[in-house]
Amino acid sequence: MTQPIEGFSKLTKEQKIDWLTTHYTTDPEAAKALLKRYWNVAEDVQQLHDEFIENTITNYYLPLGIAPNFLINNKLYAIPMAIEESSVVAAASKAAKFWLDKGGFKTQVLGTEKIGQVHFMYHGNKERLTAFFEQVRPKLLSDASAITKNMEKRGGGINKIELRDKTEALDHYYQLHCTFETLDAMGANFINSCLEQFAKTLKAEAQSFPLFSEEEKAIEIVMSILSNYVPDCLVRAEVSCPVDELKGGSSESSRQFAEKMVQAVNIAKVEPHRAVTHNKGIMNGIDAVVLATGNDFRAVEAGIHAYASKDGPYTSLTHAAIENGTFKFWIELPLALGTIGGLTSLHPLVKLAMEILGKPSAQELMQIVAVAGLAQNFAAVRSLVTTGIQEGHMKMHLLNILNQLGATEDEKKTLTHHFKKHSATHNAVVEAFEKLRSTK
Incomplete structure (x- = not known):
């Protein structure tokens, strides 16, 4: 039985790999070789990757693709996308080309407000807490001035601090609900630093507030943290064209195709099981661009x-x-993104992705990302209501299946040509592969 290890983080990368492969792999030498195979040959680049996170042993690569021909607000973009799933980049590119001669995508940023909260417990009179907050609010702002100084010079900073009574949901629970403008930074470190200072000031000033009892002075700070729910950091993207110009790629009329598109979206509005998969397709496009531009796709x-x-x-x-x-097709969603700080200034490929996009501001990047999500959804719903999702997806997935089967380059060429005219189900690919092998 493998025993726990002390001081793992203090080991060198080689020592970490030796310990890991010895205790957790069946062929340590093969595992070591595989891990080292994915190290970057440029030592400075590898060191940079090693220092992004803790306990690094190798790199885990994702393909970086390009979806061209995106006309956004009359400007043409080629959008970088980092993703492992087949057909996503192809679908985005197809949607971009579809809308290229129909006016392209129109976008608008509806808001850029970020949110953070100081969560605390207070045992006492609500009116006295309100009076205390009104008195301490200027002090909250002044004590955070050293943190906000540079952000304010650029036009950002703290927008508002509110006291919110949450005792109906949880006994004695209150919060400082704070909003921020962080401009081109995603702003997590800035917001969290401000919140932690607010918490210190709140707790310290409570000690000298004359209306508080001793119990009321003992405000308990539970935590101070930004929120990744930013309903007022919104962007809208849309496409539209006369119904007569809308071709579904099937025998249906343009009108029938348009009506089925609307019906499909309406189903996703009322049926959560469908909505989750519907929105997952949107996130295929969004996450791929968010990841390629060094932003936090989990947030x-x-x-x-x-x-x-x-x-x-x-x-x-x-x-x-x-x-x-x-026919109108649109999306509105919250996107808190940054184009300065974090990986955006460290990762070489992120820098290149930003250059490809024309070095966008955070607001411009919000619009590009929203378009990627809208395009992905249009392509997916279009396939669903016409040919079905599997026909295109499986043809894009064909090479993955052939690689799993160990096909040679010649076999890949032969079978790729074959499945241009045949349905590429997994069983059909296996059968065709085995038949090709048996004829040799």
């Missing part, structure tokens, strides 16, 4: 899915309608 995912439930049931993030002969 983005959490905030967006919370937004999908803001009115109660979990529902579709996209909307579709036919109005006066025009």
Whole structure:
């Protein structure tokens, strides 16, 4: 039985690998060789990756692809996407090309407000706490001035600090609900630093507030942390065209195709089981761009899915309608992104991705990311209501299956050509591969 290890973080990378492969792999030498195979040959790049996280043993690569021909607010973009799933980049590219000659994508940032909270417990009179907060609010701002100074010079800073009574949900629970403008930074470190200072000031000033009893002075700070739910950091992206110009790629008329698109979105609005998969497709596009640009896709995912439930049931993030002969397809969602700080200034490929996008501001990046999500959803729903999702997906997945089977380059070429005219189910690919091998 493997025993716990003390001081693992203090070992060198080689020592970590030796210990790991010895205790947790069946062929330590093969495992070591595999891990080292994925090290970057450039030592400075490898050291940079080693220092991103703790206990690094190697790199885990994802493909970085490009989806071209995105016309956004009359500007043409090639969008970098980092993702492992087949057909995502192809679908985004196909949607971009579809809308290219129809006016492209139109976007608008509706808000950029970020949120953070100081969560605390207070045992006492609510009116006295309110009076205390009104007195201490200027002190909260002044004590944080050293933190906010540089952000304020750039036009950002603290927008508002509110006292919120949450005792109906949890006994004695209150919070300072704070909003911020962080400009081109995602702002997590800035917001958390401000919140922790607010907490210190709140606790210290309570000790000298004359209306408080001794019990009321003992405000208990539970935690101070930003929120990844940012419903007022919103962006909208949309496409539209006359219904007559909408071709579904099937025998249906443009009108029938448009109506099925609307019906499909409406189903996702009322059926949570469908909405989750519907929105997952949107996140295929969003996460891929968020990851390629060095942003936090877990935070983005959490905030967006919370937004999908803001009115109660979990529902579709996209909307579709036919109005006066025009088909409209749009999305509104929260996106807290940054273009300075973090990996955006450290990771070489993130820097390149930002350059490819024209070195966008945070607001511009919000719009690009929203478009990627909308395009991905349009492509997915279009496939679902016409040919079905598997036809295109499996053809994109074909090489993965052939690689699993150990196909040679010649076999890949032969079978890729074969499945241009045949359905590429997993069983069909295996059968065709085995038949090809047997004829040699």
